[in-house]
Amino acid sequence: MVDDMLEEEDEVEEEEEEEEEEEEEEEEEEEEEEEEEKIWTMESKDGDNLSVVTHFISISIVIVVVVVVVVVVVVEVVMVAVEVILVILVIVVVVVLVVVVVVVVVVVVVVVVVVVYPQSGHQREVFKSRIDWTVRLRVDCTSRARPDKDNMAEYRGTKKMRVGTGFVWHVSKPEYNEPCVCPICHGKVARKQWRFGVRTAKHVVYNTEEAKKTKLDFFYDDDSCKSDGRMKSAWGVEVGWYRPDRDMCDMWCVTCDEDLGEKIEKLDGRYWFDNDKLNRQGLSELGLLPSGDKDCHLALIVSHPHGQPKKITVGEVTHRDEEKRRLDYNTPTCPGSSGARVFWSDRLMLLPVHSGSFGKTSTENNNELNVFQRLSRKLRRHKTEQGQINFGYGWVEI
Numbered sequence: 001m002v003d004d005m006l007e008e009e010d011e012v013e014e015e016e017e018e019e020e021e022e023e024e025e026e027e028e029e030e031e032e033e034e035e036e037e038k039i040w041t042m043e044s045k046d047g048d049n050l051s052v053v054t055h056f057i058s059i060s061i062v063i064v065v066v067v068v069v070v071v072v073v074v075v076e077v078v079m080v081a082v083e084v085i086l087v088i089l090v091i092v093v094v095v096v097l098v099v100v101v102v103v104v105v106v107v108v109v110v111v112v113v114v115v116v117y118p119q120s121g122h123q124r125e126v127f128k129s130r131i132d133w134t135v136r137l138r139v140d141c142t143s144r145a146r147p148d149k150d151n152m153a154e155y156r157g158t159k160k161m162r163v164g165t166g167f168v169w170h171v172s173k174p175e176y177n178e179p180c181v182c183p184i185c186h187g188k189v190a191r192k193q194w195r196f197g198v199r200t201a202k203h204v205v206y207n208t209e210e211a212k213k214t215k216l217d218f219f220y221d222d223d224s225c226k227s228d229g230r231m232k233s234a235w236g237v238e239v240g241w242y243r244p245d246r247d248m249c250d251m252w253c254v255t256c257d258e259d260l261g262e263k264i265e266k267l268d269g270r271y272w273f274d275n276d277k278l279n280r281q282g283l284s285e286l287g288l289l290p291s292g293d294k295d296c297h298l299a300l301i302v303s304h305p306h307g308q309p310k311k312i313t314v315g316e317v318t319h320r321d322e323e324k325r326r327l328d329y330n331t332p333t334c335p336g337s338s339g340a341r342v343f344w345s346d347r348l349m350l351l352p353v354h355s356g357s358f359g360k361t362s363t364e365n366n367n368e369l370n371v372f373q374r375l376s377r378k379l380r381r382h383k384t385e386q387g388q389i390n391f392g393y394g395w396v397e398i
Contacts, residue, residue, distance in 0.1 A: 129267050131312075133168040134341065136217040136304040137200060143209045151203060159213075163307030164204030165340040165354070166216065166251070170197040171264050180256045182235045194261035195237075195254050200339030201353050202242050202249040211236035211251045218260060222309045232260040246325065247355040299327070300343040301354055305334035317344060333357060 139162045142155040152162070172195045180190035198216060205211050214236035225231040234255035242249035255261050297317040305311055315331030327342065333354060342352040 130167075130341065130343070131221075131302055131310065132219065132263075132267055134302045134304075134310060135166050135168065135198060136220050136307060137164040137166050137198075137204060137339065138162075138215045138217065138307070139164065139205060139210055139213060140215070141210055141213040143206050145209065146206055150206075152206075162204070163304065163336045164200060164338050165303040165336065166198040166200035166204070167339075167341045168196055168264060168267065169199050169250070171267070172196060174261060174265065180254065181237055182254050182256055185256060190256040192258055192261065193254060193256040194265060195252060196234075196264060197240070198236075198251045198253055199353060200249060200251065201355050202244055202247050203355075204339045205236065205239060205249055205251050208238040211239050214251065216253055218264070220304065220309055225309070232257060232263075234260065246353075248353050297344065299329035299331045301331050301333060301337060301340050302343075303333065303337035303340035303354065306336045308336070327352060 141159050142152050142157065142162065144157045146153055146156050150156075155162070174192050174194050176192055177189055178193060179185075179187045180193050181187065182193075205214055212235075216234045216236065218232045218234070219225055220231045232255075234253050234257070237252045237254050240250050240252050255264075298314060299317045300312065300314050302310055302312050313332045315329050317327060317329045319328040320326070321328075327344065329342070331342075333340075337354055338356065340354040342354050344352070
C-alpha cells in the first residue's frame, strides 16, 4: 500500500513535473511567440517609418522641382518683361530724340526764316537805301568868293569841273504845276517836281553860285549805268545851311524827272539817322567784311573817288574828338570822296561828312570794290595796310 501510495505519489509528481515542464514549454513557446510578435511589430513599425520617410522625401523632391520650375518660369517671364520694357524704353527714347531733333530743326528754321533772314534782308535794304542816296557831284564852276587860303583858290572864276560826293538827307512832297528852276525847264511849269536836300562838304560846294552849277548823278553804280539809262541826274539850286568850321553844307536841289522823283521819295522813308544799325554782324551778313577780322570800330564810306562809279571802302576808327565832333579813320578814300557819308559800326552817326585826309592817299586796296560786287560776295583774307588818315565832322551819337 505504502509502495502503491509512493508510486502514485511518484507518478503524481512525475505528472506534475511533466505538467510543469509542459507549462514551462508552453510559457517558453508563448514567450517566443510574444518575442516574435514584438519583433514583427517592430519590423512593421520600422517599415511604416521608412515608408513615411520615403514618401516625405518624394514629396519634398516634387516640391523642390516644382519650386525650381516655378522660379525658372518666373525668371524667364521677368526677363522677357524686362526685355519688353527695355525695348519700349528704347523706342520711347528714340521717339523723344526724334521729336526733339524735329523741334530743334523747326525752331532753327523758324528763327532763320522769321528772325535771321528778315534781319539780313532788312540790313541789306537799309544799306542799299544808303547806297542809293549817295550821289556824285559834278561842280562846273569855282566861285570867286572863295578865300585866298581855300584849297580851290587857284580855280576861282574858272569853269573847270570838280567832282565830289554827297548824300540825300531829306525829300519834300512833290509840287504840282509849279515853275521848275532846273536848267532843262528854265522856269517853265512842270507837271510834277521834287525838292530835296543833299549834304556834302563845304569845300566841294562853297555857295549858291556853285550850287547852281552842280549836277547830281543818282545810281551811278557802274559804267553801264550811263548807257542803259539807270543813272539819273538832278540839279542844285542853292546852299541853304553851312558850317565852315566843320566843312559841311546843305544844298537844295530839284528834279522834274518823275521816275527819279518817285524813287527818291520812296527812299525818304529811311532817314540817315533812324535806329537801324549797320554793325559788324550786319556788315558781315552783307558780305562787306572778311572773315577773321579783329574786333574794332569800323568806319565805312560809300563814295565816288575821282568821279568814278560808287565804291565801298572799309577801315577802322582811329580817334574821335568829342569837343570838335571830329572823327578820324583810316578808311581808304581819294579825291572825289569828300562829302561822303561816314558809317561807324555799332552806332549810326547823324549826318557825318568825310572832309579830308592827311598822309598818303591810296585805293590800291582789296577792301575797295564795286558796290554790287561787295554786296554779292564776302571778302576773304584781305588786310588793310595804309598810312592814310581821314577825318570827318558833324557826327552825333543816337
